[in-house]
Amino acid sequence: AQTVTQSQPEMSVQEAETVTLSCTYDTSENNYYLFWYKQPPSRQMILVIRQEAYKQQNATENRFSVNFQKAAKSFSLKISDSQLGDTAMYFCAFMNNAGNMLTFGGGTRLMVKP
Amino acid sequence: DTGVSQNPRHKITKRGQNVTFRCDPISEHNRLYWYRQTLGQGPEFLTYFQNEAQLEKSRLLSDRFSAERPKGSFSTLEIQRTEQGDSAMYLCAHKVRVSGNTIYFGEGSWLTVV
Numbered sequence: 561a562q563t564v565t566q567s568q569p570e571m572s573v574q575e576a577e578t579v580t581l582s583c584t585y586d587t588s589e590n591n592y593y594l595f596w597y598k599q600p601p602s603r604q605m606i607l608v609i610r611q612e613a614y615k616q617q618n619a620t621e622n623r624f625s626v627n628f629q630k631a632a633k634s635f636s637l638k639i640s641d642s643q644l645g646d647t648a649m650y651f652c653a654f655m656n657n658a659g660n661m662l663t664f665g666g667g668t669r670l671m672v673k674p
Numbered sequence: 675d676t677g678v679s680q681n682p683r684h685k686i687t688k689r690g691q692n693v694t695f696r697c698d699p700i701s702e703h704n705r706l707y708w709y710r711q712t713l714g715q716g717p718e719f720l721t722y723f724q725n726e727a728q729l730e731k732s733r734l735l736s737d738r739f740s741a742e743r744p745k746g747s748f749s750t751l752e753i754q755r756t757e758q759g760d761s762a763m764y765l766c767a768h769k770v771r772v773s774g775n776t777i778y779f780g781e782g783s784w785l786t787v788v
Contacts (some may be wrong), residue, residue, distance in 0.1 A: 603763060605717070605765060651717070661722060662707075667715070
């Protein structure tokens, strides 16, 4: 069974600065998908970014980028130029190649301070 | 818009009553998932459907829970004889293959059992 670990329960960052959220996972599979989801107070689960394990290039979506280290089973999220609207819970998630399910980490609560 | 509509958005029920949640994907994507999320935790997998077939069920899905997906379109999740421990957000999601096997979530149905 896959497990996903987010070791930072809470983090804070000043507006306009950069913050990195950590995620590690455990799997015996070679092909899989990794995701970061954002959950603001509205509770809507919003996809932030995704990474296919077979791609060596790190994914980037505007201010959001990942550092994917397959050998280390690490998948961190970097948020550049943090904005107040980035305040939310962030969940790292793993999906196996068969796409049976997403396994989530415990989440990191991010607070962006003005 | 994630292409997934859930209702009701909020439900307050007395312990012992039955409740039913509905999930409508905007189009008939073949994979549909149900997750449960309690406060401060990441979502936990409950079950998933491929078309109308329920292919996998979590041990979290006790015999009081039943999910259906008639005709492979909308899905329902019923909880019988609700208990206070059932209070949670119930999330429906679907997998969009054209977006690289990404799973998109609906806004969730929040259940409070009093």
